[in-house]
Amino acid sequence: MLFIAVVLGGATFYLTQTYLKNKEKELQNSYQPEKAETKRIIVAIGDIKKGDILKGPMVAPVDYPSQFVSEGAISPGDAASYFGQISNVPLKRGQIIYASNLGGDAVDRFSELLKDGGTAVTLEVDAKKSNSHMLIPGDFVDILVLAEKSKIDPLSTKDLSKGLSTDKNKMLVPLLSKIKVLSVDRNPLASEDEKYRIPIDKEGRIPTYSYVTVGVPINDATKLALAQDLGDIVFFLRNSEDMRKVKVKTLDGLFAVYSDKNDSQDSYEYYSAKSRLVLTPTSKSDDNKNYKAKDSVDSPKLMFENTYPRIIEPASTQAN
Structure with a gap:
């Protein structure tokens, strides 16, 4: 009887231990999440700045939990087709x-930034002419020339027959309207589709520069080349959405620079060189020329609204 009791006790102990171990294993498994499904994609192996050109050494393939990967993630197999594009x-x-x-895609050569029939013209600038070096590749500018009146004749065409007289001897004449800046010094746009590029030096600052390159139709390139010899090139920085024409129109001692597409009498913005008041006509009638002051500038500068920066300073402009 004693033997039977010992055998039964041993069997009971064994079965109990086995049950407890199996139960423990079940509990452990119940708390372990199922192995997550992964998707193989590419990630940046270092910080990539906006405007950088994507290259092979900048990325690496990894297995990422599928639940955290949205549609459009680039796979290692497709990565090569994206190399050369801009971030x-x-x-x-x-x-x-x-x-x-x-x-x-980034261009291989600068000439690929030019449109058919276009050419690049590089203009020497200083801080004043380049809006304190705030011009960057992708900006749009109006280009004017400040020259002696006696030298304006070679530029006199139907579009350039009038200019703003800044003093007895000089005139400010518009040359080209809404021209795209392709490069400052050796810092060009990376592609034709790139909206703008901010050049940054090793210290993280926007560097100063001496040259601005613009893309223009070939016929206008000769006009710019001639203008550089006749006087000083002046840039007016404008908003990319601004579709107004750049023209010069004089009326009763006032002058206007911008007009809308209608080119009507009241579509111009008028300015007084003497009082530095920004004026607009209040009547469409030429016989009733009434003007309303819009703003005042207490400095020998000209203010052009709807442009950036708001205050533009053509070289040598003096108050009368």
Whole structure:
């Protein structure tokens, strides 16, 4: 009887231990999540700045949990087709790279930025002419020339027959309207589709520069080349959405620079060189020339509204 009791006790102990171990294993398994499904994609192995050209050494393939990967993530197999494109946004180290993060292909040569029939013209500038070096590739500018009246004749065409007289001997004459800046010094746009590029030096600052390159139709290139010899080139920086024409029109001792597409009497913005008041006509009638002051500038500068920066300073402009 004693033997039977010992055998039964041993069996009971064994079965109890086995049950407890199996139960423990079940509990452990119940708390362990199922192995997550992954997707192989590419990520940035270092910080990528906006405007950088994507290259192979900048990315690495990783297995990422599918639940955290949105549609459009680039796979290692497709990565090569995206190399050479421009990053539209800054990317941090380890960040997934999506097709929407990238823009058009970077050009191999600067000449690929030019449109058919276009040519590049490089103009020497200083801080004043370049709006204190605030021009960057992708900006749009109006280009005018400040020259002696006796030298304006070679530029006199139907579009350039009138100019703003800044003093007894000089005139400010518009040359070209809404021209795109392609490069400042050796800092060009990376692609034709790139909206703008901010050149940054090693210290993280926008560097000063001495040259601005613009893209113009070939017929206008000769006009710019001639203008550089006749006087000083002046840039008016404008908003990319501004569609007004740049013209010069005089009326009762006032002058206007911009007009809308209608080119009507009241579509011009008038300015007084004497009082520095910004004026606009209050009547369409030429016989009733009434003007209303819009703003005042207490400095020997001219204010042109709807442009950036708001205060533009053509060289040698003096108060009368």
